[in-house]
Amino acid sequence: AQSVTQLGSHVSVSEGALVLLRCNYSSSVPPYLFWYVQYPNQGLQLLLKYTSAATLVKGINGFEAEFKKSETSFHLTKPSAHMSDAAEYFCAVSDRAAGNKLTFGGGTRVLVKP
Amino acid sequence: EPEVTQTPSHQVTQMGQEVILRCVPISNHLYFYWYRQILGQKVEFLVSFYNNEISEKSEIFDDQFSVERPDGSNFTLKIRSTKLEDSAMYFCASRVLHSDPEAFFGQGTRLTVV
Numbered sequence: 001a002q003s004v005t006q007l008g009s010h011v012s013v014s015e016g017a018l019v020l021l022r023c024n025y026s027s028s029v030p031p032y033l034f035w036y037v038q039y040p041n042q043g044l045q046l047l048l049k050y051t052s053a054a055t056l057v058k059g060i061n062g063f064e065a066e067f068k069k070s071e072t073s074f075h076l077t078k079p080s081a082h083m084s085d086a087a088e089y090f091c092a093v094s095d096r097a098a099g100n101k102l103t104f105g106g107g108t109r110v111l112v113k114p
Numbered sequence: 115e116p117e118v119t120q121t122p123s124h125q126v127t128q129m130g131q132e133v134i135l136r137c138v139p140i141s142n143h144l145y146f147y148w149y150r151q152i153l154g155q156k157v158e159f160l161v162s163f164y165n166n167e168i169s170e171k172s173e174i175f176d177d178q179f180s181v182e183r184p185d186g187s188n189f190t191l192k193i194r195s196t197k198l199e200d201s202a203m204y205f206c207a208s209r210v211l212h213s214d215p216e217a218f219f220g221q222g223t224r225l226t227v228v
């Protein structure tokens with residue numbers, strides 16, 4: 001069975017500071033990995049995905065994530081936080097079986113301070 | 115840009131009543147999913163649907179739940195006799211190909227059981 005652990009349910013950053021959200025996964029097969037963002041009262045929007053091409057993945061809104069197989073990690077970063085980055089962020093893993101269902105982490109809520 | 119559409123955005127129902135949550139996936143997509151998110155908790159997989167049948171379901175998806183694709187465009191989730199613990203945000207998602215793992219999510223339906 002797959003699982004995802006996101007360290008820190010809440011993260012507070014200052015505007016302009018580095019955003020670092022941690023995600024570790026477990027999977028018995030090479031996984032697909034995703035980061036989704038959820039703004040208040042909205043659905044899930046894909047930020048970026050890893051599908052076994054480049055290990056450093058660039059996404060929308062200046063976010064990127066690096067797949068590290070040895071550490072089973074897929075941490076999300078953004079060099080400079082913006083007020084509009086305040087949201088909840090979910091890391092997810094899917095297997096490569098036909099169903100490709102997503103298993104989500106618990107989420108990290110990001111607060112951006114001016 | 116194509117999107118997954120869910121209706122209604124919010125539904126309030128009395129315990130024991132049947133509810134149907136509706137989704138219109140992206141038109142050329144072949145794989146369909148329902149997920150739910152109980153307030154304050156992680157997003158959980160309910161069921162996946164492909165080729166007019168359920169391909170996988172979680173232990174949450176018991177006999178009270180059913181899914182249907184009645185007309186080639188809609189994808190519905192029915193809860194036969196709602197319980198208080200069914201109160202959650204329900205997300206529909208769709209995916210185009212087996213080889214492309216990216217799932218597109220709708221905005222969700224917030225179900226409140228009173």
